[in-house]
Amino acid sequence: MKKLFGLLVAFSLVAAACSGSDEGGAEATAENPVTIQMWVAFSDDARLGFAEDRAAEFTANHPEYIVEVTSFDSYNTVFEQAQLAIDEGNPPEIIHFFEAATQEALDAVDKDGNPIFQSVTEAIDGRTEILGEEVVLGDVVSAATNYYTIDGQLYSMPWNTSSxxxxxxxxxxxxxxxxxxxxxxxxxxxxxxxxxxxxxxxxxxxxxxxxxxxxxxxxxxxxxxxxxxxxxxxxxxxxxxxxxxxxxxxxxxxxxxxxxxxxxxxxxxxxxxxxxxxxxxxxxxxxxxxxxxxxxxxxxxxxxxxxxxxxxxxxxxxxxxxxxxLIGGATLWMTAGMDTATQDGALAFLNYFSNPENAAAWHKLTGYIPITNSAVSRLDGEGWYAESPNSKVASDQLDAAANTPASTGALLxxxxxxxxxxxxxxxxxxxxxxxxxxxxxxxxxxxxxxxxxxxxxxxx
Amino acid sequence: MGILASVIISALLGALSFGYKSRREGAMGAALGILGGAVILGALGFCTFASDAESTEGVLGVALAGAFAWMFGAGTKAVFNQRAADLGSGEIRTGTYNLSWWWPWLLLSPTLLILVFFLYLPAYQTFTLSTKLTRLGAPRVADRCLSNFSDILVVNPTTVAIIPLIAIAAIWGIGLWNRLAMPGSTNAAIAAAVRPFGILILIFAFYFIFENENGGYRQIYVNTLIISGFTVGLAMIAGLALAYLAFGRIKGITVYRTLLIWPYAISPPVAGILFFMMFNATGGILAHVVDSFGNFVGLDVSLPNYTKSVGLARATIILASVWKLLGYNLLFFLAGLQTVPRAQIEAATLDGANSWQRFRKIVVPALGPIAFFLLITNLTYSFFDVYGTIDFLTKGAPAGATSVAIYEIIRVGVDNGDLGRGAAQSVILFLAVIGLTAWQFRQSEGRISYGST
Structure with a gap:
């Protein structure tokens, strides 16, 4: 019986050690890199592959961070799994979530009643550069900005946006x-x-x-x-x-x-x-x-x-x-409660992910609209739209919309x-x-x- | 009024299930019944009879009290009978091992732990959840009493109360008829023949108490009955028929057997994908075959889209499920056929029985236990495992005509995140499976012989 009890004690100690591991706000260094988990609701090679490639590039540029991409088969699964992970005290840093559930993401709270996600605008806090990555949040095209702006701020970083x-x-x-x-x-x-x-x-x-x-x-x-x-x-x-x-x-x-x-x-x-x-x-x-x-x-x-x-x-x-x-698609949400080093890494990655070069590449790969104005002008300069006029239609259609609640879409x-x-x-x-x-x-x-x-x- | 009705019904059912031969026994039964009713209604905080509760909830409350009264009465009686039997038998109850009281519990603990944490606790939580309005990650939980249940029933509480009572009375009537009929008379024969169909009256009655409006549960109920009924029936018949064929002495029989059993190794969603690949009207294999055939003959024919026709959609789901179950049934029937006493068959042949008579009178009864086992596993499959097949083949189309109970539970509880309603529906499915299994056990009592006597 004594042995059994000892085993039980050992077991609970291990469990406690596991759950307490992400405490503390140590500096991120190349020797002791900080891991940023990104959960993506795509499972096809092209779109998931794009995210994985950007993550690998970011890690190469910033060896003090490791961005790990995990794939899920649907937005609902990502959200559900994220909620469970938060309850267990081990949430991913970045979650890919779709437009129809914006209200639910805003309302989501953990067991103690704290919001699960934090506003990206607030976390950026007016900075124009984070860890050397240019902040592109302010450059996001108006259709996406209008849809996702709530109480004057963007809670999430727009990514795949279509019409x-x-x-x-x-x-x-x-x-x-x-x-x-x-x-x-x-x-x-x-x-x-x-x-x-x-x-x-x-x-x-x-x-x-x-x-x-x-x-x-x-x-x-x-x-x-x-x-x-x-x-x-x-x-x-x-x-x-x-x-x-x-x-x-x-x-x-x-x-x-x-x-x-x-x-x-x-x-x-x-x-x-x-x-x-x-x-x-x-x-x-x-x-x-x-x-x-x-x-x-x-x-x-x-x-x-x-x-x-x-x-x-x-x-x-x-x-x-x-x-x-209106638009459709999804944005990248950042969970609340990270230490500064992790949060800056996540923010830097989000802005890197949609920098003009990456946003243009993403658009060419799929047909989702180029998410920032500078990506649009970059594509224009390359002569992309002259070459593939079909790719311009969604952006044009969204630009033609009046900025009214009806054409922006519902939060529900x-x-x-x-x-x-x-x-x-x-x-x-x-x-x-x-x-x-x-x-x-x-x-x-x-x-x-x-x-x-x-x-x-x-x-x- | 609701509480008064609950007390009367609980007392009656308690006495009825416990026994009422003496005044003392009757009183004890009634007390047990009232205790049972009070336990469940107390657990619900008597919310079913609160001023803001719907009348249907009140009806459900009385029914629940009655059910618990019956369980308490019958359960106590069973314990008493067991005690009496133990005392009377004079059996030696202590062996030579003289161990502490906790030894048996320690040895049982692995099983008990698994049962408690993976079965009883989740089941208890499902029951609790079914009385709530809640979502994953919601800051609040609202009490819903039994409205998650009453929402899927017809609005009229009288219908909900009366129709099942009529059905139970009818079943009880059939039982009485069986007891009163003169043994050996035609009357008794008819009564005995009618008896197994009592359950159908209850099944038919439930049809009328489920809500029929758009998105109502009646459609789900009908879908489940049709898809499960046909799946189990066809899979059992086809399994037995193929097993009988594959049992004979044919050249290369092992190859046939292996190929026939193969679909068993495939998971239900894969079965769905395979049939989707075959029957899809745009790019399916059969669509191409029909097109080519049409072009060859010069007729403008094309494969109809099965997702747009109620009959075809259900037939496709049934076909895929039967195909998937067939290998499993075949395997067990083959094993069963090997146990059929050869001597009896030979004797019957000598007595001049033809092959159909031999099949009917010797083979089928010998397969009884296996058929009974397969009936239960097939029913479980058709109730729970068809989700994957449906999700890939029709997603409940057309307009919900192939959405069965398990599909609806996952749609409501998981996809829409409404844990309370999902739990309520899952309780209903749970009760249905328990009810059907109990009925099958009763039906098979004394009919199925597990021995070789």
């Missing part, structure tokens, strides 16, 4: 006698009638896009309609959702009509990025509304399969004044679940021909109760 753009198979459009991608819903309908009227019309339909809440939000932004009260949650905590505004019903009705007429291809599952993209690449549809994040890949796929891909703005309702499209608690309510309702309308107004009303009720639940737990 919804349309990709047209110009070979099919031209065969149908259309020289330019359609701009409005009416033009899309005319173009689709022409395309589907051809003897060798695309086999699956004229146009497709994923049934993802983001597209619904984009349509509201275009029409200048808010998704939530209190200026889309930007003047104060959002307490009411508005899923059944006229603008919303118009969009869903148009979507449903397009499906009924056979012009819109519904691939059958919600959030189906792969299926819609595959249909476009296989030339089974002529147009694809998608995330600009895949501009490079989709353009290249056209080249490989022998058709010309042209990118253009997301089509909007010609009967409503265009207010602008329980947003992911509310998006699921929207897409489930739309699927019901598309597949089961549910009545648009009735079904959106029940979605509204369901979403409102989700928001009420959230605010009961987090609201003031």
């Amino acid at each position: 919804t753009t349309m990709f047209s198979n110009m070979d099919i459009l031209e065969a149908a006698g259309i020289s330019e991608p359609p701009k409005t819903w009416a033009e899309v309908e005319t173009a689709c009638d022409a395309i589907m009227g051809m003897p060798d019309a695309p086999s699956e339909g004229c146009i497709t896009w994923p049934n993802h809440g983001w597209f619904f939000e984009q349509a509201l932004g275009q029409a200048g309609a808010n998704l939530a009260n209190n200026d889309n949650g930007r003047a104060g905590r959002a307490t009411e959702v508005m899923l059944n505004s006229d603008a919303a019903l118009d969009y869903v009705q148009w979507w449903s009509d397009m499906e009924d007429s056979g012009n819109y291809l519904y691939t059958g599952t919600q959030r189906d990025w792969d299926g819609t993209s595959a249909a476009f690449q296989a030339q089974n549809v002529a147009m694809l509304v998608y995330s600009s994040s895949d501009t490079t890949a989709l353009t290249a796929a056209g080249d490989e399969n022998g058709f010309k891909v042209q990118s253009s703005f997301m089509p909007f309702n010609q009967d409503r004044e265009y207010a602008g499209n 608690g329980n947003f992911v679940a509310i998006r699921d309510v929207v897409t489930a309702a739309i699927e019901d309308i598309l597949v089961n021909d549910a009545d648009v107004a009735t079904r959106m009303q029940s979605a509204q009720d369901e979403a409102q109760s989700l928001l009420d639940d959230y605010n009961e737990l987090y609201g003031g």
